[in-house]
Amino acid sequence: MRLLSRTDRVVITLMVLVPLLLVVGLVWLPAAATVLLSGTDWDGIGPLGEIDWVGWRNYDDVVSNYPPFVPAVQNNLLWLAALFVVATPFGMFLAVLLDKELRGSRIYQTALYLPVVLSLALIGFVWQLIYSRDQGLLNGVFGGDTDWYGDPNVNIWAVLVAAGWRHVGYIMLLYLAGLKGVDPSLREAAAVDGASETRTFFRVVFPVMRPINIIVLVVTVIESLRAFDLVWVINKGRNGLELISALVTQNVVGEASRIGFGSALATIMLAVSLVFITLYLWTVMREEKR
Amino acid sequence: MSRPRTQAEYLARLVPPSVAGLNRRSLLAGAAGTGALLGTGLLAGCGDSDSGSGSDAKRVSLGSNQSDPKPKDVLAKVTAGFTTSAGTSVDINTVDHNTFQENINNYLQGKPDDVFTWFAGYRMRFFAAKGLAGDLSDVWGKLDGYSDAFKKASTGDDGKQYFVPASYYPWAVFYRKSVWQQRGYQVPTTLDQFTALGAQMKKDGLTPIAFADKDGWPAMGTFDILNLRINGYQFHIDLMAGKEAWTSDKVKKVFDTWAGLLPLHQPDALGRTWQEAAQSLQQKKSGMYLLGLFVGQQFSGADLEDLDFFTFPEVDSTIGAKALDAPIDGYMMARKPKSKDAATKLLTYLGSKEAADITVKNDPSTLVANTGADTAGYTALQKKAAELVGSATEIAQFLDRDTRPDFASTVIIPALQQFIKDPKDIGGLLTSIENQKKSIFTS
Structure with missing residues (x-):
């Protein structure tokens, strides 16, 4: 510490304090307030002093007296599985292909990344044109009358296709950036040793890319936990498209103002996220110790 | 959501070019004329209440959810009519329709405008019961041209009126x-x-x-x-x-x-x-x-x-x-308007035949709540809709x-x-x- 001048110390203190205040003020305080509110029946009207404490009643209602909750949990899990098993590996696969310097690779990149750039409103509109039962492209071309958005057994898959469409582009770009950073001499060495392309990828490139792999994994988990926008645009997260995030919004935002109840849902979501965050941090820290 | 808010979106499409192209100045002149006629009656009705509170009563604010161009314009013309008749200027604070509705709790608990747009129904009665809206029984004493069903729809749980209807659709x-x-x-x-x-x-x-x-x-x-x-x-x-x-x-x-x-x-x-x-x-x-x-x-x-x-x-x-x-849109008064006198007068004007006439003249596809209004410009469908609602015993x-x-x-x-x-x-x-x-x- 003796090496640090007075100015240094002031700068360091500021650099620690400002982010700390931001994190506490913008993340931890609201999170704590959400947890507190989840034990009340506040409806957003009246002074804070008049809030009644109802204990676990909101949680009890969520689990036993709120039909959309169970489908929402199932859909969130399904979302995670679909992204993890299909969309993420497919995005990585495309990245590997594009890394081969194919002719027109820029065009493919742009085409695949475009969905990530498009605004949400536009994406909702694009898929409405495709999926609409009476006027949509899919039923128009194939002459079917599948109710893509309305049939609760079908619509979650229809939306997963749309979500995957976006997710693939995102993962592709992340992974492509990582691949470009892999030292070419590693591949050359593998080639000299007579390893096939597949073998080179799984035995050499993939392990080297570990940091990127972890990022991709985390992005996948985060994307599936906070999945919200597409279902909200389609039908506000109802009728087969329930997601916890959409239920929170339905209850808290807007005129409904079931703030206590919505906070209980948000707290449940927070708890689930914490499980994944803990797992991730634990892995990363164990990594660093080694 | 694509739900038409009030008649706003419905109206916007139906305006015949003849009306859309009307000269703004001539409309304002017309509005001013009817306003002046009304003003004399209004002032007489109010007696001396306005003379004392002169400086207070010169401004009144109106929180509006009429964010679409056409209804926004119509409301501006209606309030212009009020200004010429009563000499009180109206500050209109327009907020996007959905935002207004979603923030209504915070809005009413903060510093709401003296008069604000809202609709009849449970929420109107709820705000009245919570003491977040002003009693308009006085205003209703001066209004005419409303059927009993509309009065019922404007009444809170305590039997007093808290709402002035403006338009509706069945x-x-x-x-x-x-x-x-x-x-x-x-x-x-x-x-x-x-x-x-x-x-x-x-x-x-x-x-x-x-x-x-x-x-x-x-x-x-x-x-x-x-x-x-x-x-x-x-x-x-x-x-x-x-x-x-x-x-x-x-x-x-x-x-x-x-x-x-x-x-x-x-x-x-x-x-x-x-x-x-x-x-x-x-x-x-x-x-x-x-x-x-x-x-x-x-x-x-x-x-x-x-x-x-x-x-x-x-x-x-x-x-x-x-x-x-038949959802009814209209106006309510804040619990503590800065000038109750001016707010009451504005609400009386908004519920009057004159205000309804200005609305119909500028936007002939609106079904106005005041039956005294001149509805010669209605289409056959609108006339029938107005008759249907007029003959209704109760309006949900x-x-x-x-x-x-x-x-x-x-x-x-x-x-x-x-x-x-x-x-x-x-x-x-x-x-x-x-x-x-x-x-x-x-x-």
């Missing part, structure tokens, strides 16, 4: 005259005739009743009208207020009747928007469609003239068919305006969609609604 069963003439269909007046007509349409290759509920709210219209026809207005309002049990036989009968009608409805409604359903009516694929007057948005020119409607037929002869859904405001918004959006919408998906388990559905209702209404 819900009814719409159809195309040409299709009906061609096939010789008659307007049904009982449920049996209605069902028989539906069966006939099916035989003729038409979808009897167009139907859509992707956004969750249109099916509320079907529930409302069936409940009003089967159990009557008072039961409907009590049910909405959480005073009646959803598990009662009366509610069960509503769903049973609806389940009987469902085969006549367009299938797969949960993936369809109301615009798409309206187009099936427009394209003569469907025979009827129960919706608000804004269904006309999907029609233009000769098609629009071909559009007609009838009120939903009688189910129980002891109840009749005189009640209906539509489910999501007649009950708590949290109950409507988080319980009723999923429940009605569940019913449409699987109409068999009515008992289980109603038990679930009742349990959730108890939890929400006791909080």
Whole structure:
């Protein structure tokens, strides 16, 4: 510490304090307030002093007296599985292909990344044109009358296709950036040793890319936990498209103002996220110790 | 959401070029003229109350959710008329329609404008009961041209008025005259005739009743009208207020009747928007469609003239068919306006025939609530709509305006969609609604 001048110390203190205040003020305080509110029946009207404490009643209602909750949990899990098993590996696969310097690779990149750039409103509109039962492209071309958005057994898959469409582009770009950073001499060495392309990828490139792999994994988990926008645009997260995030919004935002109840849902979501965050941090820290 | 807010979007499309192109100055002059006439009467009516509080009464603020260009412009003209007559200027604070509605709790608890736009129904009464709105009984003493049904819709739980109606639109069963003439269909007046007509349409290759509920709210219209026809207005309002049990036989009968009608409805409604359903009516694929007057948005020119409607037929002869859904938009006063005198005067003006005349003149597709207004510019459809609502004994405001918004959006919408998906388990559905209702209404 003796090496640090007075100015240094002031700068360091500021650099620690400002982010700390931001994190506490913008993340931890609201999170704590959400947890507190989840034990009340506040409806957003009246002074804070008049809030009644109802204990676990909101949680009890969520689990036993709120039909959309169970489908929402199932859909969130399904979302995670679909992204993890299909969309993420497919995005990585495309990245590997594009890394081969194919002719027109820029065009493919742009085409695949475009969905990530498009605004949400536009994406909702694009898929409405495709999926609409009476006027949509899919039923128009194939002459079917599948109710893509309305049939609760079908619509979650229809939306997963749309979500995957976006997710693939995102993962592709992340992974492509990582691949470009892999030292070419590693591949050359593998080639000299007579390893096939597949073998080179799984035995050499993939392990080297570990940091990127972890990022991709985390992005996948985060994307599936906070999945919200597409279902909200389609039908506000109802009728087969329930997601916890959409239920929170339905209850808290807007005129409904079931703030206590919505906070209980948000707290449940927070708890689930914490499980994944803990797992991730634990892995990363164990990594660093080694 | 694509739901037309008030008539705003509906109106915007219907304005004939002759009116849209009118010279602004001449309109203002006209407004000023009528305003001046009214002003004298108003001042006389108010007596000396305004002379003392001179400086206070020179400004009054109006919080408006009329964010679409046309209604915004009309409101500006109406308030201009007030300014010329009363000498009080009006500051209009316009907020995006949905934002206004979603922030209403914070807005009313903070520093609301003296007068603000809102709609009749449960929330109006709720704000009144919470002491967040000002008593307008005085204003109602000076208003005329309103039917009893409108006064009832403006009255809070304590019997005082808290609301001044401005415009409305009815819900009814719409159809195309040409299709009906061609096939010789008659307007049904009982449920049996209605069902028989539906069966006939099916035989003729038409979808009897167009139907859509992707956004969750249109099916509320079907529930409302069936409940009003089967159990009557008072039961409907009590049910909405959480005073009646959803598990009662009366509610069960509503769903049973609806389940009987469902085969006549367009299938797969949960993936369809109301615009798409309206187009099936427009394209003569469907025979009827129960919706608000804004269904006309999907029609233009000769098609629009071909559009007609009838009120939903009688189910129980002891109840009749005189009640209906007709959401009313209007104005309320803040609990503590900066100048109560000026706010009261503004509200009296907003509810007057003169304000209604300015509205109709500038936006001839609005159905104004004041029956004294000059409605020569109405189309045949509008005249009929006005007559229908004028003859109604009771006016309900539509489910999501007649009950708590949290109950409507988080319980009723999923429940009605569940019913449409699987109409068999009515008992289980109603038990679930009742349990959730108890939890929400006791909080």
